[in-house]
Amino acid sequence: MxxxxxxxxxxxxxxxxxxxxxxxxxxxxxxxxxxxxxxxxxxxxxxxxxxxxxxxxxxxxxxxxxxxxxxxxxxxxxxxxxxxxxxxxxxxxxxxxxxxxxxxxxxxxxxxxxxxxxxxxxxxxxxxxxxxxxxxxxxxxxxxxxxxxxxxxxxxxxxxxxxxxxxxxIQPLPLTDRILGIDVGIKYLAVPSEGPAMDNPRYTLRYERLLTKWQRILARRKQGGSNWSKAKRKVALIHERIRNSRLDAMHKQTTKWIRENQTICLEDLRIANMMKQRHLAKHIADASWGEMSRQLHYKAKWYGRTIKETPVFAPTSQTCHVCGYKQAEVRDLSVRGWTCVSCQTPHDRDWNAAQNIKAMAQ
Known part of the structure; x- marks a missing residue:
């Protein structure tokens, strides 16, 4: 095609x-x-x-x-x-x-x-x-x-x-019967329903001290001068390095998911609204969930894969994927593991959400 x-x-x-x-x-x-x-x-x-x-x-x-x-x-x-x-x-x-x-x-x-x-x-x-x-x-x-x-x-x-x-x-990839649900987060960038979790490299935090140093140097120099231009270019180079590192890791992982799975299930997130939380905004921006979704969508179109999304505000983290019981206390982000009061099944928050995303999106 x-x-x-x-x-x-x-x-x-x-x-x-x-x-x-x-x-x-x-x-x-x-x-x-x-x-x-x-x-x-x-x-x-x-x-x-x-x-x-x-x-x-x-x-x-x-x-x-x-x-x-x-x-x-x-x-x-x-x-x-x-x-x-x-x-x-x-x-x-x-x-x-x-x-x-x-x-x-x-x-x-x-x-x-x-x-x-x-x-x-x-x-x-x-x-x-x-x-x-x-x-x-x-x-x-x-x-x-x-x-x-x-x-x-x-x-x-x-x-x-x-x-x-x-x-x-571009020729479609060979068909497969594998279905994958992906839960995105901050501690782990993505937790799939099958396979290992994708670590969050946190590139912004990795270069934060160097970026802070040059931004302060830029602020001290007279705007428009040659030394100011050099400092401005140095700040831009650091931002470019962060962006390139993030995109490289993202492209490798999304391509791997597309090649191995026929259907990929995602959350339909309202990222702009989530960015209004001032304590998490920097980490959400660094995670770049929107870029991950964009790459999966166009690669799926290229290679004959299917992307499905859960309904907005679906309680994927609060619902037990075994019996379907909803436990409202799990809305607290500090709760990383919990036990279902109905069926007594122990759950990891992110892995349980990935299983629910896979079921709800289908």
């Missing part, structure tokens, strides 16, 4: 290429902000916004008025217009807030270009991008399928990355 799959690599542009990349980022930001202002003005006057075609038709006039827009990739400018139209469409579908003006001071900058007439190509350890030429990249794996688009991104750490979206023929 044909699926869209992204391949992310770090690129190493030259000084001239970096100047061209920054110019492209600035032009895309200018086009987005200019058309966003026109969209808002039109909506205030007429009560109706602008369509994508109405915005895209203004690009030729903008290039005549500001000739420097011709120096960058034209498809990247069109993608900026498409992002604006998609932002308003998602807002009207109540999926996000209204689009806002882009700032050059935002820590993450990116633009997207699409494959047209061979403008994006890969040869050995070099990558060709429109208006940029050949750029060396860290070839960590082979690129599969047909290239559809490329997104160039400037990370807060100052590194440049490219994400190639390709159309890949």
């Amino acid at each position: 044909l699926q869209h799959k992204a391949f992310k690599f770090r690129i190493y542009p030259s000084h001239v290429q970096i100047m061209q990349l920054r110019k492209t980022l600035g032009c895309c930001r200018f086009v987005f902000n200019h058309l966003l202002a026109k969209w808002r003005h039109t909506y205030q006057v007429t009560g109706k916004g602008l369509s994508y075609n109405a915005c895209a038709s203004q690009l030729p006039d903008m290039k005549r008025e500001w000739s420097w827009l011709k120096e960058v990739d034209s498809i990247a400018l069109q993608s900026a217009v498409r992002n604006l139209a998609d932002g308003y469409q998602r807002h009207f579908n109540k999926q996000n807030y209204l689009p806002r003006f882009k700032s050059r001071k935002h820590p993450v900058q990116s633009y997207t270009t699409r494959y047209t007439n061979g403008n994006i190509a890969v040869k050995e350890n070099r990558l060709q991008l429109p208006k940029l030429g050949w750029v060396p990249y860290a070839k960590s794996r082979e690129i599969e399928g047909r290239i559809l688009s490329a997104t160039v991104r400037l990370a807060p750490s100052g590194k440049w990355f490219v994400s190639l979206v390709c159309e890949v023929d």
Whole structure:
């Protein structure tokens, strides 16, 4: 089955290429902000916004008025217009807030270009991008399928990355009859109904002292100076290391679960509401349960697996998976083990919840 799959690599542009990349980022930001202002003005006057075609038709006039827009990739400018139209469409579908003006001071900058007439190509350890030429990249794996688009991104750490979206023929994995229930937590990141529990590496706590040190150094330095910029980049590198470590562990475990099980049962958590508990918010954010669920969902779609979820607020921890008796005292998170008063079965809190998730989701 044909699926869209992204391949992310770090690129190493030259000084001239970096100047061209920054110019492209600035032009895309200018086009987005200019058309966003026109969209808002039109909506205030007429009560109706602008369509994508109405915005895209203004690009030729903008290039005549500001000739420097011709120096960058034209498809990247069109993608900026498409992002604006998609932002308003998602807002009207109540999926996000209204689009806002882009700032050059935002820590993450990116633009997207699409494959047209061979403008994006890969040869050995070099990558060709429109208006940029050949750029060396860290070839960590082979690129599969047909290239559809490329997104160039400037990370807060100052590194440049490219994400190639390709159309890949992904074959489903062989069928199996195994069903797995997964209970997520903080002490253990995940406790499956079968197999060993996944330890919580707590990467944020691991780098907390180093992060605190450099954040204090950053706070003491004058904003905008060269030493301030160095400290800011150091803080971004520490955050990047935390994120990469977390994603690496998550990808390895979710891929293992997908390969071994046909059906995976999860909890339908309201993570945003759980983050309001100030004593647990940092640990919940570090656990990254939402990222685990996201990876399991798209990998299941790729490889022909099934994801099922329990109903919201299902008492998976409080219910005995043997007799079904509900013991309300187990709501206290400090209760890690308990004995059912009905059938006298001893339970581990997380493993019992995993068994209930497996049964309730089915």
